Amino acid sequence: MILTEFEKRRAANLIWNAAGDYTISPGFRIYDEDGRADLYWNSMIGASYRHYDWKKLKEFYNSFHETVDQELYENFFWIALENACYGKEKSLRPAFPELRRDYAERKLKNFMPGIAESRDGWITEGHFRRVLGEDSGLPDLVDRKLLSEIELGPELDTEQWIAALSRTLQKYFTYLPGKPAAEQKHRRKLLIPQLFSLLRRKGRRERGTELSPVHQLAIGFSEELMGRGGEDGSPFRTHAERYAAVTEAGLRNYIISYFGLPLYDEARSRELTERYCRGSHSGCRLHFTRGRMQGEEKGFVGRMHREMRAQRERNLQAFHREEARNRAAVSELVRRIRNALLRQMEAETLRSGSGELCASRIFRALYCGDSRIFDRTVPGADGSLSVDLLLDASASQQRRMEVVSAQGYIIAESLSRCRVPVRVWSYSSMGGYTILTLFRDYRERERNEEIFRYFTTGANRDGLALRAVAGQMEESEAEHRILILLTDEKPNDMVKLKSCGEEQAYAGPAAVSDCAEEVHKLRMRGIHVLCVYTGLEEDLPDVRRIFQQSFVRIRSLDRFASAVGGLLQGEIRRL
Structure with missing residues (x-):
């Protein structure tokens, strides 16, 4: 997938706007299958920045790198974050419930077959069915229980959230809570696919179509600016982010x-x-x-x-x-x-202390002390x-x-x-x-x-x-x-x-x-x-x-x- 500078910048804008901070770079941007910045997910990432310590979240996410169940862990990370953050934001941002429902409807309508055939795909689909008020549709009772444990609530802070998801991943898989990626159970590495991948990348560079660091998740396509191994994200920042409005003059x-x-x-x-x-x-x-x-x-x-x-x-x-x-x-x-204005434009005659003398009201000045014995014509509006x-x-x-x-x-x-x-x-x-x-x-x-x-x-x-x-x-x-x-x-x-x-x-x-x-x-x-x-x-x-x-x-x-x-x-x- 080739990501344009426009869509990268749009994703960054969505994150910044939701976070309320135009200087951040959480390390992730999410796109749909056409390479367009995803409105809901990037807004959710930005909003989550206001509630959680993203340095700790990224360290936790990096611990999945090259593990046996990396794709599962990554997808469950996003489901858990989305569910918890939505609970915190729904009363603060009235647009979020509608955005969430819209995303869920689109996701279920266009669910990618390759993803739907995987376990994390089924569970992701079940999560968004629940978002729409439906049954998850998961036939396996273990998967139903797993989904319920992944859907973390808004009451948890960063450490509690990481601990809760870590326990769930340990309970159902081989994840070791608190351990870095190097100490987790790793997948077997195959030299030939890696070599083929390098040759393919070389061909793309020669054709001038080097791809962005994007990989597919059940929720969409993730551009991880910090790299899959946890490197600093600055080399992947867009031109606009480097330009960025970090000073008053720059923002103006x-x-x-x-x-x-x-x-x-x-x-x-x-x-x-x-x-x-x-x-x-x-x-x-x-x-x-x-x-x-x-x-x-x-x-x-x-x-x-x-x-x-x-x-x-x-x-x-x-x-x-x-x-x-x-x-x-x-x-x-x-x-x-015009009808309303015509009514206002009709001249009115009012009793006044000045204007044209009305003889029939002279007695009121003499006996009642009422000085409004004149008629005054007032124009309309x-x-x-x-x-x-x-x-x-x-x-x-x-x-x-x-x-x-x-x-x-x-x-x-x-x-x-x-x-x-x-x-x-x-x-x-x-x-x-x-x-x-x-x-x-x-x-x-x-x-x-x-x-x-x-x-x-x-x-x-x-x-x-x-x-x-x-x-x-x-x-x-x-x-x-x-x-x-x-x-x-x-x-x-x-x-x-x-x-x-x-x-x-x-x-x-x-x-x-x-x-x-x-x-x-x-x-x-x-x-x-x-x-x-x-x-x-x-x-x-x-x-x-x-x-x-x-x-x-x-x-x-x-x-x-x-x-x-x-x-x-x-x-x-x-x-």
């Missing part, structure tokens, strides 16, 4: 090369970061951009830019395939918004409303890029036709940065198609994104300001949340509380915050906690205009 340069040139100069960017990255978001940084690249990039970043351009075409093609439906949605949403639309562009939306870009376009186009100033952003986070990409500004009515550049990557720190965009809304001269968040509402970021001198993961209930607090603060400042929710039923309690009743759940584009139109109509009428 990487973010700029990946997402685009900054919207503001360095002084202004620093000022905004200092203003908004406080309290629960201290330690974070902001990058405002229009997504304009500084030039043709090479390597991983260049490949990602090409993927972004390709995704834009896919977004546009998906929109045009359903153009009749989408244009009808725009028309319906325009009608609903025409020209005093602006809308900011904020699109969640985190990796949890990866499968919905075509749908989200269409939804964003429909809302922006409808507001534009109603002459309501609208500004459209997307947000995601990577390496401690929250990235806010501006697609169109208030006066840029002809730039709605820029929304089809929508592309997902990284995590999402919703509270900081809301705070930063609300700060930008101060530029609006409108009397009434609406902020619409289009999201599946799974806040999750690598930088921990700071509260009362303590730190906790920015995920789960803590992140939801942060978002709810931020929305409350914005409403106290007079900003009307709405949510177009695209997530799962199980997360609805979190959405209600954050937005109260000011949200609508969208399951498909079919009723999108009706649902969003009703939400906007109700909010406009309350202005």
Whole structure:
């Protein structure tokens, strides 16, 4: 298998993002049979780095080298690690249960025949059947018991985890706990296959197709950067890892090369970061951009830019395939918004202390002390409303890029036709940065198609994104300001949340509380915050906690205009 620099870099990014540390190199990266970085397993490796001592784990893993049952031990190592780490992470990272189920379904559907014929293959298959809530299907009671003992729980620390798995391997096989590889029972070495392997490698080098250090496991294909014998992994690091964002300047340069040139100069960017990255978001940084690249990039970043351009075409093609439906949605949403605005635009006559004298109320000034004896005509809300639309562009939306870009376009186009100033952003986070990409500004009515550049990557720190965009809304001269968040509402970021001198993961209930607090603060400042929710039923309690009743759940584009139109109509009428 030939691994491209792009997939190596992508695997490293998945690990870094899940670990919350862009300087680590745990020693492993996992790929599927096509050489693509595996989303679930690399995320799991990164997450496990936060809970376990990887130096000890690698020493333990190295003790399997050249043993009689090396492949069995390695596969069981990964099953045990996955099960234990998932138990620790599932409440912290709302996306993990869905990623796990998706991986299990794909794995069982496409289980490799050669693996399925081996004992570790059967047991791996049984494990992922259990993940889906099924019976393991293992006919041998010994294997069922073995699987139960391998599926270690989240309560164990590193030493306990190693000890528990060591006991199981000793009980069922020939493994000697606490002994290095040199003292384990070894397989017989055959000179001829080794010589054949060397000749084959020589031929590949001569053809210029030297393979990466990859071997097949029941879970996929493992690239072991530290080598099968435990050597240091630095020679196998990718160019991007050597470039790596280990300094502030390096990380900032990487973010700029990946997402685009900054919207503001360095002084202004620093000022905004200092203003908004406080309290629960201290330690974070902001990058405002229009997504304009500084030039043709090479390597991983260049490949990602090409993927972004390709995704834009896919977004546009998906929109045009359903153009009749989408244009009808725009028309319906325009009608609903205009009806709401017309009601607001109707002039009202109010009792006032100044204006046109109303003779019939003079007696109230004389006998009741009521100075409101004048009539004053108050204009409607025409020209005093602006809308900011904020699109969640985190990796949890990866499968919905075509749908989200269409939804964003429909809302922006409808507001534009109603002459309501609208500004459209997307947000995601990577390496401690929250990235806010501006697609169109208030006066840029002809730039709605820029929304089809929508592309997902990284995590999402919703509270900081809301705070930063609300700060930008101060530029609006409108009397009434609406902020619409289009999201599946799974806040999750690598930088921990700071509260009362303590730190906790920015995920789960803590992140939801942060978002709810931020929305409350914005409403106290007079900003009307709405949510177009695209997530799962199980997360609805979190959405209600954050937005109260000011949200609508969208399951498909079919009723999108009706649902969003009703939400906007109700909010406009309350202005």
